[in-house]
Amino acid sequence: MAQHKSRFLPDTYLRKPVIPYLTAMGGDLSLLPHASLVMLQVDELADLPEILTIFERPPLENLPLFLHLDLIRGLGRDEAGLRFLTHFKRISGIITVHHHLVPAIHRAGMHSVVRLFLQDGRAVKRGLSVIEKSKPDAVELLPGVAAAEVGGDFDVLPTPRIAGGLIRGPETMKRILASGCRAVSTTNQALWALNAQ
Numbered sequence: 463m464a465q466h467k468s469r470f471l472p473d474t475y476l477r478k479p480v481i482p483y484l485t486a487m488g489g490d491l492s493l494l495p496h497a498s499l500v501m502l503q504v505d506e507l508a509d510l511p512e513i514l515t516i517f518e519r520p521p522l523e524n525l526p527l528f529l530h531l532d533l534i535r536g537l538g539r540d541e542a543g544l545r546f547l548t549h550f551k552r553i554s555g556i557i558t559v560h561h562h563l564v565p566a567i568h569r570a571g572m573h574s575v576v577r578l579f580l581q582d583g584r585a586v587k588r589g590l591s592v593i594e595k596s597k598p599d600a601v602e603l604l605p606g607v608a609a610a611e612v613g614g615d616f617d618v619l620p621t622p623r624i625a626g627g628l629i630r631g632p633e634t635m636k637r638i639l640a641s642g643c644r645a646v647s648t649t650n651q652a653l654w655a656l657n658a659q
Contacts, residue, residue, distance in 0.1 A: 469599075470555075470573045470574075470599030470600060470622075472600075472622040472644055474498065475498060475499045475526055475573070475600075476498065476499065476600070476622055476624070476644040476645045477498035478496065478497050478498040478499075478645065478657040479635065479639060479645050479646065479656060479657065480497065480635070480645065480646055480647075480648060480653050480654055480656050480657050481497060481498075481499050481500065481501055481624060481626075481645050481646065481647040481648070482494055482497050482500050482501070482647075482648070482649075482651075482654045483500075483501045483502075483503070483626065483647045483648055483649050484500060484501065484502050484503065484649075485503045485649055487513055487516065489651055490651055490654075491516070491522075493651060493654040493655055493657070493658070494522055494525060494654075495521040495522060495525065496654070496655075496657035496658040497525065497654065497657050498526070498657075499525070499526045499527075499528060499645075500517075500522075500525055500526070500527050500528070501528050501529075501530060501557060501647050502527055502528065502529050502530065503530040503533055504529065504530075504533075504534050505533070505534070505535060506534065506535045506536055507534055507535065507536035507537045508536065510529075510534070510550065511550070514527075514550055514552045514553070517552050518552055526554040526555065527552055527553055527554055527555075528553075528554060528555035528556065528557050528573070528575060529547065529553050529555070529556055529557065530556075530557040530558070531543070531544075531547075531556050531557065531558045531560070531563075532557075532558050532559055532560070532577075539558070539560055539563070540563070540566075541563070541566040544556065544563065544566050544567060544570045544572075545570060547570065547572075548570050548571060548572075553572060554572060554573060555567075555572050555573035555574065555575060555599070556570075556572050556573070556574055556575070557575040557577060557602065558574075558575075558576065558577065559576070559577045559578075559579075561576045561592045561593075561595070561596040561598065562596065564576065564596040564597060564598045565596075573599040573600075574598040574599050574600075575598060575599065575600045575601065575602050575624065576592065576593065576596060576598040576600075576601050576602070577601075577602045577604060577626075578592065578593075578601060578602070578603055578604065579604050579605075580603055580604065580605070580608040580609065580612060581608075586612050586615055589601075589603075589616075590615065590616065590618070590619065593616070593619055593621050594619060597621070598621065599621075599622075600621060600622045600623070600624055600644075601616070601621050601622070601623055601624070602623075602624040602625070602626050602647060603616070603623055603624070603625050603626070603643070604625070604626050604627040605625075605626070605627035605628040606625035606626055606627050606628055606629040606634065606635075606638050606643075606646055606648075607627075607628045607629070607634065607638075609623070609625035609638055609641060609643055610625070610634070610637045610638045610640075610641045610643075611641075613625075613638070613641030613642045613643055614641065614642060616642065617642055622644045623642060623643045623644060624643060624644060624645050624646065624647055625638045625641075625643040625645075625646050625647070626646065626647035626648065629646050629648050629650065629653065630650065631653075632653070632656065635653060635656075
């Protein structure tokens with residue numbers, strides 16, 4: 463396996479406030495070049511090579527692309543699956559709820575984003591422990607509206623925070639960013655456009 467190539471630099475990967483989260487290749491892809499990072503969800507492993515070709519051509523060829531590991535049918539959520547993904551040079555990072563995979567992600571030469579679901583106070587406390595132990599490059603707090611309420615709890619850790627889910631408009635986004643999150647991830651294309659301002 464390749465070694466972790468470079469440090470995750472928040473001022474590089476989280477330079478813009480909105481991370482487009484793609485669940486399908488439809489929609490206005492012309493908004494993507496304004497982002498500093500794109501998150502991608504693919505349904506089936508067989509679809510991945512064709513989708514990645516879109517990101518090998520201008521103007522998207524240098525845009526960091528993070529792949530959501532957990533929802534890909536046909537790919538194991540384990541170290542063998544990560545080794546397979548190293549064949550796709552276009553993938554810069556992995557998003558997962560499986561925090562124990564962080565060392566393997568780094569060994570594979572990719573960046574890591576651990577997703578945490580904040581459904582109650584116990585989940586927040588557990589999430590803090592998970593991040594402290596696994597040391598991902600970034601953490602994604604879901605839903606975003608909860609991240610706005612408990613974001614300050616995560617200030618004790620140096621790990622950059624992203625928030626995702628239920629971010630329906632600019633006002634919610636502003637509240638989340640004010641709570642200490644560096645960016646929001648969203649499928650809402652109206653919010654993607656804010657990166658161009």
